[in-house]
Amino acid sequence: MAEFRMPALGADMDEGTVLEWLVKPGDQVHKGDVIAVIDTAKAAIDAESFCAGTVGQLLIGVGQTVPVGTVLATITESPAMPAAQPPPAGPAEHEEPERPPRPAAPPKRKPKRVPAGGGHPAAAISPLIRKRAHELGVDLAKLRGTGREGTVTRADVERAAAGQQAAALKPPSRAPSRVRATPRARRLAAELGVDLAGVTGTGPDGSVKEADVRRAVPAREAASAREAVQPAAAAAARSGAERALSMRQAIGRLMARSKREIPHYYVGNTVDMTKSLEWLHERNRELEVSERLVPAALLLKAAALAARQVPDVNGYWLDDQFSPAGAVHLGLVISLRGGGLLTPAIHHAADLGLAELMSQMRDLVIRARAGRLRSTELTDATITVTNLGDQGVESVFGVIYPPQVALVGFGKITERPVAVGGLIGVRPVVVTTLSADHRASDAMTGARYLAEISDLLQRPEEL
Amino acid sequence: MTPDQARHLIEEALTQVAPDADLADLPPDTELRDDLGLDSLDFLRFVEILSERTGTPIAEDDYPHLATLASAIKFLAGR
Numbered sequence: 001m002a003e004f005r006m007p008a009l010g011a012d013m014d015e016g017t018v019l020e021w022l023v024k025p026g027d028q029v030h031k032g033d034v035i036a037v038i039d040t041a042k043a044a045i046d047a048e049s050f051c052a053g054t055v056g057q058l059l060i061g062v063g064q065t066v067p068v069g070t071v072l073a074t075i076t077e078s079p080a081m082p083a084a085q086p087p088p089a090g091p092a093e094h095e096e097p098e099r100p101p102r103p104a105a106p107p108k109r110k111p112k113r114v115p116a117g118g119g120h121p122a123a124a125i126s127p128l129i130r131k132r133a134h135e136l137g138v139d140l141a142k143l144r145g146t147g148r149e150g151t152v153t154r155a156d157v158e159r160a161a162a163g164q165q166a167a168a169l170k171p172p173s174r175a176p177s178r179v180r181a182t183p184r185a186r187r188l189a190a191e192l193g194v195d196l197a198g199v200t201g202t203g204p205d206g207s208v209k210e211a212d213v214r215r216a217v218p219a220r221e222a223a224s225a226r227e228a229v230q231p232a233a234a235a236a237a238r239s240g241a242e243r244a245l246s247m248r249q250a251i252g253r254l255m256a257r258s259k260r261e262i263p264h265y266y267v268g269n270t271v272d273m274t275k276s277l278e279w280l281h282e283r284n285r286e287l288e289v290s291e292r293l294v295p296a297a298l299l300l301k302a303a304a305l306a307a308r309q310v311p312d313v314n315g316y317w318l319d320d321q322f323s324p325a326g327a328v329h330l331g332l333v334i335s336l337r338g339g340g341l342l343t344p345a346i347h348h349a350a351d352l353g354l355a356e357l358m359s360q361m362r363d364l365v366i367r368a369r370a371g372r373l374r375s376t377e378l379t380d381a382t383i384t385v386t387n388l389g390d391q392g393v394e395s396v397f398g399v400i401y402p403p404q405v406a407l408v409g410f411g412k413i414t415e416r417p418v419a420v421g422g423l424i425g426v427r428p429v430v431v432t433t434l435s436a437d438h439r440a441s442d443a444m445t446g447a448r449y450l451a452e453i454s455d456l457l458q459r460p461e462e463l
Numbered sequence: 464m465t466p467d468q469a470r471h472l473i474e475e476a477l478t479q480v481a482p483d484a485d486l487a488d489l490p491p492d493t494e495l496r497d498d499l500g501l502d503s504l505d506f507l508r509f510v511e512i513l514s515e516r517t518g519t520p521i522a523e524d525d526y527p528h529l530a531t532l533a534s535a536i537k538f539l540a541g542r
Contacts, residue, residue: 281523284523285523285524288514288520289507289510289511289514289520292507292523294503294504294507295503296503296504337481337482337483338483362504362507362508365504389503390496390501390502390503391502392497
């Protein structure tokens with residue numbers, strides 16, 4: 001049994017409203033299907049299913065506002081296709097039974113396996129026990145049954161609930177030693193506001209796994225969920241004025257947190273765009289309008305490739321240490337016409353060809369402005385780019401989106417007198433900047449990152 | 464295409480690209496990109512729509528002709 005939870009659509013979101021259910025109990029869903037529309041402070045977002053299966057119960061009604069992490073619906077997962085099943089692995093290598101609502105994973109992931117933990121299919125558990133487990137916020141997939149043939153009994157559920165409560169009530173110990181936890185668990189804990197020190201780890205050497213963090217949440221959220229439930233009349237999306245206000249407030253909270261917590265350092269560079277623009281112009285000459293590239297596509301690709309070359313700027317600062325991200329998911333600051341902004345991510349941007357990157361960028365901008373972003377796009381940027389070139393400023397030093405550690409800025413491409421080989425010529429240049437988290441890296445690293453971008457833009461044919 | 468048709472087509476394209484912009488009584492010297500706040504993607508979409516509707520390709524070298532409302536009308540009407 002998987003739980004579809006209120007996703008954290010960005011670090012600035014702590015609650016969301018169910019605007020619409022697009023499925024009903026009994027419906028078959030695939031991973032990636034949009035199953036609900038969630039209203040956040042910033043926009044209405046299409047929330048995707050993170051697994052394939054059959055929709056069980058819809059637990060939160062339309063119009064209700066609940067904290068991030070609250071279970072919205074249950075989904076009974078379908079067994080993975082036998083052909084796609086990886087060879088049997090030890091328990092430690094099993095995937096977590098619940099996939100997080102936020103996909104840190106590439107979309108092309110293999111189908112999920114049957115819940116691993118307890119070793120029994122969820123169907124073997126009686127509905128009553130399942131209901132009790134749900135009331136108590138117990139994850140059945142994690143329970144080891146003591147009943148006949150290992151089935152889960154009511155006593156098992158209640159024992160687990162008691163254990164969880166004890167864990168949740170335990171005051172966070174401020175032990176000097178760091179809590180051992182997986183990067184995913186740290187990230188999730190940061191998002192859900194869970195203190196890792198108060199979580200009982202079930203991983204090797206008691207390290208905290210993602211599922212442990214999730215287990216630590218239910219007790220807390222059950223209480224707040226009850227208070228947060230609002231009348232169904234509130235089902236409509238926010239009005240324009242409300243949206244503008246809540247947008248400003250959400251941006252304000254996140255940016256204040258960034259400036260409060262992140263010691264920013266800033267570096268800037270001026271990059272000669274002659275070669276890039278000539279190459280671009282030549283390429284576009286032969287193409288239909290719809291296939292043409294804009295210079296921003298080159299800038300984004302260079303930013304993504306450079307982030308791969310200089311991995312210290314690509315990732316998250318979590319629990320007092322830098323956790324590098326494997327892939328480069330490039331967050332893109334998109335300003336909305338009515339004011340405010342959204343920062344959806346282009347997944348695996350460093351691996352995309354320019355044409356694909358360009359089309360994804362266009363698509364994101366259109367959907368961001370039309371209010372049709374998908375939940376996966378708002379959750380996992382590893383570094384963010386702001387491109388203010390179209391607004392006519394030469395440079396922008398941005399504020400980092402926590403828990404990311406860097407923000408890249410591009411200004412307007414302008415013609416400037418430039419000394420080349422002892423002569424002054426007029427050339428198109430762009431000012432690139434980097435705001436980076438001094439906890440994760442030093443200005444030397446930032447300088448290397450910008451130098452890398454500059455180098456890449458001198459070889460546009462390789463982008 | 465007459466200048467009136469061209470202006471109508473341009474306004475239609477702009478309505479799609481920048482739905483919030485106030486297009487009533489735009490002065491001829493309106494800078495389409497700066498005054499209407501079109502970014503490079505908006506502008507590309509604008510060119511795309513003009514190209515589709517007129518059935519003629521618009522080269523990148525022609526973009527300067529689309530800088531202001533007046534120059535764009537002249538450009539389209541002259542084709």
